[in-house]
Amino acid sequence: MASFQLPTLQKDNDLWGPSAESSALPAQLEDIPFAPYAKGDKIGRIADWNAASGANADGGAQGARGGRQGRNRDVQQSFGATGANAFAYFHGDDEASFSVVDNTRTVASRRGGLSAMSRGGRGGARGGAAGGRGGAARGGASARGARGRGGAASTRGGRRFGWKDWDKPQRTREASVTVGQDWEQLEEIDFARLGKLKLEVEEAEDISTYGTLYEYDRAYDRVSTKAEKPLQSLDRIRYSPTTSDDPVIQELVAKSDAQLFMTDSILALLMCSTRSVYPWDIIITRTADGKVFFDKRDGGPFDFLTVNENAADPPMEIDTKDGDAAARTSQLNTPAALSLEATYVNQNFGFQVVNEKKAHQLDNANPFYSADESEPLASCGYRYRKFNLSSDEEDPVELVVRTEVDAILPAGAGAKQQYITIKSLNEFDSRAQGAGGAPDWRTKLDAQRGAVVATEMKNNSFKLARFAVQSLLAGADNMKLGYISRANPRDASRHVILGTSWYKPRELAGQMALNLSNGWGIVRTIADLARKAPEGKYVLLKDPNKPTVRLYSVPANFGEEDDEDEDRIDEEAEQDL
Known part of the structure; x- marks a missing residue:
């Protein structure tokens, strides 16, 4: 059974880590690269199965960090931010026979698009005009932005409301006979x-x-x-x-x-x-x-x-x-x-x-x-x-x-x-x-x-x-x-x-x-x-x-x-x- 034994650490207030003079790494750890992390890197998960790997991932990471790297090009590139493929998983031959069981066609949901447009309509009402007609954003007409394409699409995505249905008072009817306290x-x-x-x-x-x-x-x-x-x-x-x-x-x-x-x-x-x-x-x-x-x-x-x-x-x-x-x-x-x-x-x-x-x-x-x-x-x-x-x-x-x-x-x-x-x-x-x-x-x-x-x-x-x-x-x-x-x-x-x-x-x-x-x-x-x-x-x-x-x-x-x-x-x- 494989085992792992920690190396001997040198007691020194100024240094941390194994000393090359006092001890050497075990043979099973010699080929593993050292991965330095910067203090600003956020390590939130052990493995991200949704993130792209390889060159695309590296390029995306570089693009995301473009502004920071452009301002400070001499900073050493950290492993956590670059997404280096030292630990990348490569598909083996054992998955060559894999096939999808559910092959039904996925229809793009219109509700999602309308929901995004409705959010844009509300942004237009606040002045952003993300889903408005554009003129509301340029002119600052928030009401017109709220009634833009985004706002109209949001009503079609949910229940169909009439004119000022939201402003109608709630109807409260009275009982045909008053319930007595002794009932x-x-x-x-x-x-x-x-x-x-x-x-x-x-x-x-x-x-x-x-x-x-x-x-x-x-x-x-x-x-x-x-x-x-x-x-x-x-x-x-x-x-x-x-x-x-x-x-x-x-x-x-x-x-x-x-x-x-x-x-x-x-x-x-x-x-x-x-x-x-x-x-x-x-x-x-x-x-x-x-x-x-x-x-x-x-x-x-x-x-x-x-x-x-x-x-x-x-x-x-x-x-x-x-x-x-x-x-x-x-x-x-x-x-x-x-x-x-x-x-x-x-x-x-x-x-x-x-x-x-x-x-x-x-x-x-x-x-x-x-x-x-x-x-x-x-x-x-x-x-x-x-x-x-x-x-x-x-x-x-x-x-x-x-x-x-x-x-x-x-x-x-x-x-x-x-x-x-x-x-x-x-x-x-x-x-x-x-x-x-x-x-x-x-x-x-x-x-x-x-x-x-x-x-x-x-x-x-x-x-x-x-x-x-x-x-x-x-x-x-x-x-x-x-x-x-x-x-x-x-x-x-x-x-x-x-x-x-x-x-x-x-x-x-x-x-x-x-x-x-x-x-x-x-x-x-x-x-x-x-x-x-x-x-x-x-x-x-x-x-x-x-x-x-x-x-x-x-x-x-x-x-x-x-x-x-x-x-x-x-x-x-x-x-x-």
Whole structure:
């Protein structure tokens, strides 16, 4: 085995190293050259595999040291700075058979070049103009240098920003209901987890039907942008009480073995919850005998429709002065104003497109209508249906839902009557903020209806998904969709009907990539959380700024305080009169 023995050193204060008189180097060290290093040389690594060797390396080193060697040519050349090839490695014959395994062609990345250019653009903004147009560097115009080729290329290399996107304030929405200090959070589920749930559910079982339905007026199939019809404001009564206030559901609680009770609007929202952006809340009540009721809050988001909720740039609240005319026009396109307008348009469109002279009575009369009412009833039929959400026989789970249909389609020869639902989409101003890039319906609806519908599916994904799911839950054969626009973009009180379309609910759900199995999985998961919880009242709350839902335990009187406040306000108003 090879060994190394240090030579004897001479003790001398003025000299360092082996002495030629006192000792001689061992034979194995005689051929190794002595490599002197200068004090200024930096020795950072033992071997540099990336550096070039041989003449190229020597030349590069000389070039790097050109200025220093030119100033002091008589300085002795040090080994560390010259990169002498005394220790250079030369390839042997053993690597003659070496070959590259991965022979794929390497494509030059454009991102690297754009990144370098973007760095140049920022240099131009500081005055260096490395990536600017050059004129900025010569003239010192830093802003023009920042907008040079370098700055423009940097935006193409990353996310595509619009004009002053960096300067837009962060939108912070408020929750639909304020979380109380005495609330206790029990569960938090993000939409990513909800999107992975799945449950297969069979067709529903009909329990009973209530209400009166009118026939759809076929004349509205011929409406177009060239033959538009004004939207009328009709006074009709249509009831949509919450689950706990429904007398029919209260009867079914005693007769049926079902554990879950809700309305179709609540069920559709849960099934499509992963598409929602705006906040919402659902009140969940669990009784001592294990019954679970899902209720809406009076004045909550269930009573109103949203507009362009899923758009990349949805409508936003605007703080303006009351006296400004442009400010008053802008206030028409805020989320709250558009939501109220969309709800008004949807209801009146359903009232108008039916023929009230041809009525069809269902099995039972309307359970919410009393003889004291003076206004006529709107066309509406309530179908109470039962769904089996059981995943195994040991734990049966049944759901009773009150669904709604809007009209009946006249039966042809040898055909049966069909239940239909009537919904609408509204256009406010294609050039206003929050329009979501929608085309002008008056010029595109007849010729390019597919483009209009595709844009609406993108900007109103949550609302259209709820329309489709509600139609499927009610067992409707068709869905009538109306296209309503303002008569004047600056006037939200007058509207016209520009056209209508027929859709099969299941086909519409397929076009929107709506997974019903995932929706049922979400409903079963929320229901299991409520069933396992102790007796009491809970609130399922959608986070206003995050794709997350949270389950809170709330006091037993939650929701009743608002009713008491409304009664007190009504009593005070009567006393004032």
